[in-house]
Amino acid sequence: MTPEPWTGVPAGLGRLFSARGDRETQPAPAWLAAATARRRLLLALVIGSAGLATAVLDGAAGPGHSGPWAVLQTGLFALLFAWVAAGCVTAVMGYVSLRRGDHHALSPEDVAGRPIAEDARTAVVMPICNEDIATVVAGLRATIESLSRAGSFDRFDVYMLSDTGDLTLRDAELAAWRGLREALAADGYDSSRIYYRWRQRRTKRKAGNVADFCRRWGRDYRYMVVLDADSVMSGDALLTMVRLMEAQPKAGIIQTAPRSCGHDSLHARLQQFSGRVTGPLFSAGLRFWQLGESHYWGHNAILRVEPFMKHCALAKLPGKGGLSGEILSHDFVEAALMRRAGYEVWLLPELDGSYEQAPPHLIDELTRDRRWCQGNLQNARLVAEPGFAGVHRAMFVTGAMSYVASPIWLAFVLLGVLPWFAGDGLQAATEGAGLPLAQMMLWSATLALLLVPRVLAVLLVIRRRQEAGYGGRQTLVTSALLEALMSAVQAPVRMVAHSIFVLGALTGLKLNWKSPSREATAVGWREAIGRFGVIGAIVAAALAWWLAGQPGEAWRVLPLALPLVLAVPLAVLTSRSEFGLAWRRRGWLLIPEESRAPAVLQAAWRYAGVVRPTISAPAPAGVRNDVALRGSGAATWQRRALATVGLAMATGVAVIPQTVATGGLSHSDLAAMRIVMQASSPSAAPRVLGALPVRRVSTMPADSVRYPVVRRSATRT
8 A cells, every 4th residue: 555645735726627637537427427416406505595695694784784894704604604504405405315215326225135255255344542442342242243143254354453552451452352252152153253463563543553454464355344443333234235345346435324322421312312313314415415426434334445455545744733744534535535546435324233432421522523623624635636526625625614614603703793892882783784574584594504404304203103212202302302402502612612623723733642432431520620611711701791781682692602601510411421311211312222222232232241221112002193193184283383393492592682672683693693503513413524533544564463373374474
């Protein structure tokens, strides 16, 4: 795996419309024409909606909204509205494609029962580094047993690829691997295909770990399934992925949409519910636009080994500072390189049996986001590389925008409150405000962007008659209300944190990488104060000063300021499992993996020594009664109207300004609208747009140890 140096932005722009490098010259497949038409539709809808909203904003602001600051604020609003509109349109198209199907997309049903050729060898690799080995082995054992029961295990080999530097932990890993083989053999499973490899020279982090495996043993396999240390996959899912690769010889990567589960803290359960309910819409929407030029997220995916080794090695980014050196978010770049080589990259959101864990608390989530932020900003430097598909260039831009949007939001808010800091007061801020009709149009559009994805997600669950797995219809709606409200509460904290991350990356701040936490440990008060105490104190002082001068304007600033003031208790309390379990006992935020856990998850939790009581779901008779109730027109519309109004109230009550009192749309109204727009993107979205914080693939040194010694030639040991 020898990397080629990057062209760079200046030279890349000069060659952008010249030869397309290694891109395929064969006739374009049918899906590509469909994808091109869909992307044009996306651009038209986003640009049209943003242009219309900006025109309404300009008219509502009136003559008092002028000057360079006003022009800058209007430009920021247009950019942010387009960003949020793109997410909403993606969710809508995801809903349509899930309801009607998409004959251009890959489907697990198309390959059901297809035999797997004997020479279709697949390596299942799990890179690990300083992990809790008991949890890792528990998930891996459950995956292996499920694969063995599904059949064709003789076509798979399983590898634990260790980069652990602590020799004590290394010894524990080796003992756990031996125990895993013994336990599987005692239960009648074939344990001879499970290997452990430890690198003595640990360079290039996770990507280097995988590259070392490919250099040594990659030629022995046609496919490679990459797992994270917290991944669990069913045997049926693994076999389906191999069958799809066999049926699609031009497929280079097939990425599943893993479902988050396994933690009990309130924060984790909020993420799990959001990802389980709204995640399918956004994943299906991404596939709708991308088709065979999709994402690779670095785990729970299958790769075609030969083109991956030939085309996906990554060189360093030239220069100095935080945006140079080894590529952190390698997976997006590997997908772009795979497509440039003529192979397709597919997203498979409907596949069941692919699981991962969500961060157990807010600090862990933000620690992960810090790494993702720097990696995504690095990738933006590759936007002009010759031969990359246009959609992958767009991925680099949107990946960076998923974090750059936060300082843009913050700038938009600060521009909205400048009149107060300038001493002009409320009168200057609201002078010349437009008609209430224009104001209401803008607010309605903003709230629609917030509500539509969540309403469609709940509606999709109900239309598929899957609400029993979420505790029933009423509990599902209640959970959606709670998740939307908590998302709005956490949005300002994420905004400020992401703004700091972007600033740090752009100023050259280096990161110390370590493995993310796999265990749900609560956040202590001292740790939370150390992370959020300073910003909370600053915002509290500013809020007190603000309210002293404008006591009637509390509703305008509290939605942004109060979550920042309360960030410390928010981080502590949402990290506690007792609150998450209390909500689960009431059925709130329940997901099917909790109410009716699949066998592979039950096995993983059992082997890890985790007790997870199954929550009683409503009886089928209750579901039938709900279905029968849909026959009553009055009752149907009453229930739907109440659910929609309740969702709107829960997400909008904290941000609706006092426009009646002021008679128009003020600068602080725009600041409040920012909160609505920020909350419109589900908390799981950064995961979809981001990438794993690991570094580049390169040729690795030969110093490593593999147990047991496998039947290979002496030059391959």
